[in-house]
Amino acid sequence: MTEPNYPNDLMRLISAFQISQAIHVATTLGIADLLADGPQASDDLARKTATHAGALYRLLRALAAAGVFHEDDEKRFALTPLGACLKSDAPVPVGPWAALIGRPNYWQAWGSLLHSVRTGENAFRHVNGAGVWEYRSRNAEEGRIFDAAMTALSRRVSKAIVEAYDFGTFGRVVDVGGGHGVILAAILAANPSLRGVLFDQPHVVANAGLVIQAAGVADRCEITGGNFFETVPEGGDAYVLKTVLHDWNDAKATQILRVCRAAIPAAGKLLLVEQVIAPPNEGLIGKMSDLNMLVAPNGRERTAEEFAELFTHAGFRLTSVIPTASAVSIVEGVPV
Secondary structure, eight states: OOOOOHHHHHHHHHTHHHHHHHHHHHHHTTHHHHTTTSOEEHHHHHHHHTOOHHHHHHHHHHHHHTTSEEEOTTSEEEEOTTGGGGSTTOSSOOHHHHHHHTSHHHHHHHTTHHHHHHHOOOHHHHHHSSOHHHHHHHOHHHHHHHHHHHHHHHHHHHHHHHHHSOGGGOSEEEEETOTTSHHHHHHHHHOTTOEEEEEEOHHHHTTOHHHHHHTTOGGGEEEEEOOTTTOOOSOOSEEEEESOGGGSOHHHHHHHHHHHHHHSOTTOEEEEEEOBOOSTTOOHHHHHHHHHHHHTTSOOOBOHHHHHHHHHHHTEEEEEEEEOSSSOEEEEEEEO
């Protein structure tokens, strides 16, 4: 039996940021798409990406050692099953997230994690002079990259959400903060008698039509824009909020829920799709996501007990927490 090598194990954790940045660069250059039809020489990839041949080779061989690509004896690189997830048309896309986290505004915010830990303040605002939503509204390209990452993340969990919960008991579902509509489209596609309303900021839902149409549910889906701090559409049997509340502190999250409470009927259901913080020493993904909320949007991931408390303050009662086959759970509540 091999003895543990704790210093080496810790060094791998310490150096993990280097791998994430290398994957970000490869994604930004579109390497996975270039390799979609088969192996290519690193010099050819350098010409196609207008990069320095020697530097690109060093990047690719490092990622081959990490299992993202495969290098042969002639410096030709091919996609591995891991690297194939970076293709723009991957069934379960990961590339848009890699494209987001390496952006200077995001990367440098994480570099100021110590500031957040010392002060409790938002690192993104500290570094960039504005919160994430204001910053992205001012910088259209950053907003586009963020929206693409969120759409990709929704695609990763949509199947698990649909399989974990019976949406067929409802007549009309309102997706609050639903982005480009990936989750709602999946719910409607799986429930042919169901109708839906996609609600988000006007500039976000302006790009949702293609997703809804591609899912074949456009005739059953209304798309409307607005501000969920002020109002949400009425008339839904269920109100779905996927990874909305984790972007906000408790006061803002409660405000959003109270707006939903004003719209939801007495027999309606509130369905939060969120990561639920695990017990001590478990759930690394959720707890790292919670740090991400501290650094970037200034929100938090929550325990089941913390969700229950939010619900109480907003006029709901938590009825169940339903795990899915993905990292998120469905936190169900009813109005009181």
